[in-house]
Every structure is written in structure tokens, then in C-alpha cells.
Amino acid sequence: MKYKHLFGPVHSRRLGYSLGVDLVPFKYCPLSCVYCEVQITDHLTLKRREFFPLEEITAELVDFLKTKPELDYITFSGAGEPTLYSRIGEIVRFVKGEYPEYKLALLTNGTLLNDAALRQEILPCDLILPSLDACHQQTFRIINQPHPALTAEGLVEALTLLREDYKGLIWLEVFIIAGVNDSEDEMACLCGAIDKIRPDLVQINSLDRPGAEAWVKAAGDEVLTKVLNYFSARLDMPVEIIAKAQQEIAVPPVPEDIEATISATLKRRPSTAEDLSVTLGLHINEISKYLRQLNSEHKISVRREQRGIFYSWKQ
Numbered sequence: 001m002k003y004k005h006l007f008g009p010v011h012s013r014r015l016g017y018s019l020g021v022d023l024v025p026f027k028y029c030p031l032s033c034v035y036c037e038v039q040i041t042d043h044l045t046l047k048r049r050e051f052f053p054l055e056e057i058t059a060e061l062v063d064f065l066k067t068k069p070e071l072d073y074i075t076f077s078g079a080g081e082p083t084l085y086s087r088i089g090e091i092v093r094f095v096k097g098e099y100p101e102y103k104l105a106l107l108t109n110g111t112l113l114n115d116a117a118l119r120q121e122i123l124p125c126d127l128i129l130p131s132l133d134a135c136h137q138q139t140f141r142i143i144n145q146p147h148p149a150l151t152a153e154g155l156v157e158a159l160t161l162l163r164e165d166y167k168g169l170i171w172l173e174v175f176i177i178a179g180v181n182d183s184e185d186e187m188a189c190l191c192g193a194i195d196k197i198r199p200d201l202v203q204i205n206s207l208d209r210p211g212a213e214a215w216v217k218a219a220g221d222e223v224l225t226k227v228l229n230y231f232s233a234r235l236d237m238p239v240e241i242i243a244k245a246q247q248e249i250a251v252p253p254v255p256e257d258i259e260a261t262i263s264a265t266l267k268r269r270p271s272t273a274e275d276l277s278v279t280l281g282l283h284i285n286e287i288s289k290y291l292r293q294l295n296s297e298h299k300i301s302v303r304r305e306q307r308g309i310f311y312s313w314k315q
Helices: 054-065 088-098 116-121 137-144 152-165 184-197 221-234 256-268 273-280 284-296
Strands: 006-012 016-022 073-077 104-107 127-129 169-175 201-205 239-241 300-305 308-313
Touching: 006 054, 006 284, 016 054, 016 284, 054 088, 073 088, 088 104, 088 116, 116 152, 137 152, 152 169, 152 184, 169 184, 184 221, 201 221, 221 239, 256 273, 256 284, 256 308, 273 284, 273 308, 284 300
Parallel strands: 016 073, 073 104, 104 127, 127 169, 169 201, 201 239
Antiparallel strands: 006 016, 300 308
């Protein structure tokens, strides 16, 4: 069965061996973050919809899970914001009811969690991984380029409400861009917000592949360590750096057959991640993880052109 909504399983730095479940069309999101690996959001929206028939998604899950694969998580993620899918709660209940042996994770930007009904829908998840990059409105606009109706204050309030309702694990990601959200004023504001949200873990991240905007660069070890030390001294929960530049993380190599296909394709012509996704029939998130790994192994080169980020195979 060829899957439209499932991708992987792939090895995730945060979640181990994870099966991705994509519930929304490509680049539908309330934010257009400057660091996004799937590039600029095409459809900036807050409207929740049943983008795809529920039965189409559950049929794919049944087909994949019938072999009882070993997974660390089934993860709602993808190339858009999962909580935009209006029937996500029914899928959560389906997996928990039919496959209780699997843990469920939700990757979300948190912008829709002011909706009490939505918060109730996702309560059965074992782990929720929201993000918060700024709590000053101007910085929020610079980094996250939100839908006009969204505010940084509203996002902090939504994540605070999530913590009040949700008894599972919350790992909060903070994406650091040097010179934008790493000043003492920005870090102090973030610490105040995080103290209200009370996540179980704070994860500091930075760019390790081309972002949506060319000006976004990876924060160096010195910047990330500064943020780590500042947060750790002021917050009661654990804080860690997950940016690849800072950690020695054992990531499995790209499968030989997939690497060979990517190599053959890129030797013929440079391609974007979207091009490769179509050519290879793999989900954009899966392709992005493989490209990240190949780039870290210095097997590909990257250049930014008007149409997007192009990858070439190093001869």
C-alpha cells in the first residue's frame, strides 16, 4: 500500500524511531517560521478543517501497524500544523483504542491550543512537543511570521492552558537565532513565560539545515551555551541543547537504497527537497531528514536560488 499520510519510520533526534502521521496539506500552518525546513508557508490559516477523510488516514495506520513494528512513537507532524485537522481527536482515540501498545506524540506550534475543545481532543497523547521562540510581539513577528490574528501573549496563554489541562509530558522547544532572541531581555521574557507554562523539559534548538529565509544562520556553541546557562539558572525544569552542532548524537545512516537513489538523482541535476519528494515518492519530512544527514556527512552541497534550496551530489 502506498501511503499518503504516513512517513518513515525515521530516526528522530527527539523521539527515537518514529512513524510520522501527516494530517494536513503541504504548508498549511498558522505560522511561517523563518527557520522552517519545508520553507515558506503557502496557506497561512487558523481554520481547522477535515482536509482528508478520516477513514483514509485510519486505513493507512491499520495497514502499517498490522505487522506490529517496533516504534518509539507514532508522531503527528508533517509539513503543516497537525492541530488544523478538525478530526485529530478521533484519530488519537482510534490509535489509543486499537493500538494501546504505541505511544503517541504531537509536534505542534501551539497556536490553536486556546481552543478548549482541541485541548480535550489531544489529552490522550503521551507526549506533546510545542514551541515558543519569543514572547515579545515584535520578536514573535520576526521569527514566526504569524497569522495576523495571533499574538505572542496569546501563544503563552494557550500553552499555559494546555499545562493546566494536560497531565502528560510536555517538552517545550525554543529555537534560538543569534541577534534576535538571545539578548538578556528576550531570555528573561522567555524564562517568565516558561515558568508559567511549566513544561517537563526545555529543549534549545538552532538551525542545522537551510531555513526558509536566507538571513537565518545557525547559532554557535557559545550562544547556545549562554542560553542554556541562563535558562538553567532560572528555571526549575531540566534544560538541554538539542541542536546537532552541540551534541554527539548517534543517527543511523541513510538507508543504502535511498541514498543510492538520491545520489543518482542529484548527480543528474540539482533538486529541491520538494523535487526529491515527488521523484522518490517519499514524504517531504522524510526527505528533509535524509538530506540533513547527508549534508552532515558532507556528501551533498546546498545553494539557495529564487525557486528555493537546491541540493547537489558532491562528485
